[in-house]
Amino acid sequence: MKRGVALIVLLLAACASPATMLETGPRTEASGPRFAAGGPDADEYGAGVGYAKGDRTTFYRIPSLVGSHSHLDEVFEGRLIRKAVTPSPLGRAALEPAIPWQFQGESRTLDDYLARNPTTGLLIARGDVIFVERYQYGRTDRHRFTS
Numbered sequence: 001m002k003r004g005v006a007l008i009v010l011l012l013a014a015c016a017s018p019a020t021m022l023e024t025g026p027r028t029e030a031s032g033p034r035f036a037a038g039g040p041d042a043d044e045y046g047a048g049v050g051y052a053k054g055d056r057t058t059f060y061r062i063p064s065l066v067g068s069h070s071h072l073d074e075v076f077e078g079r080l081i082r083k084a085v086t087p088s089p090l091g092r093a094a095l096e097p098a099i100p101w102q103f104q105g106e107s108r109t110l111d112d113y114l115a116r117n118p119t120t121g122l123l124i125a126r127g128d129v130i131f132v133e134r135y136q137y138g139r140t141d142r143h144r145f146t147s
Contacts, residue, residue: 031096031131039136040118051138066120070143093131099124110134121145 038047045066046052053071054064068075101108110132114122120139124132133141 031093031133033133033135033141035138035140036114036134036136037138039114039120040116042137045118045137047137065118066137066139070120070139070145072146073144089128090125091129093129096132099132 039045044062046063049063051067051070052064053059053067053075054061056075058064059068059072059075072078099110101113110122113119114134114136118137120135120137121143122132122134123130135141135143139145
């Protein structure tokens with residue numbers, strides 16, 4: 001739990017910091033969404049059955065968490081919100097910034113975090129610029145997520 005709280009604090013601080021602070025760290029690969037078919041404990045989360053969604057009584061159980069939470073609009077009634085006539089454009093940083101963090105005396109990366117935590121999607125943006133976009137468990141930028 002402490003690890004998750006520490007990363008949330010780190011991500012909030014990164015998003016709240018001026019863009020120039022993100023620019024000062026070493027840059028990594030070209031930015032753009034990155035997709036992974038699996039993730040930590042993927043079989044436990046339903047990879048073998050295509051991440052099936054549950055229903056109102058099972059959506060929170062581990063075998064159906066991934067499928068259910070990227071299809072909550074099918075599990076629970078919602079309301080449609082139509083897109084804007086003129087959508088707000090989102091740009092993408094030319095290169096993904098390195099966002100290192102420390103845990104138990106070791107330097108870690110966002111990839112280290114994703115390899116250890118069941119995160120279906122991670123997006124870090126500031127203003128109208130996307131800096132990081134990652135997906136696991138077969139999720140893509142076309143799936144719907146709750147946040």
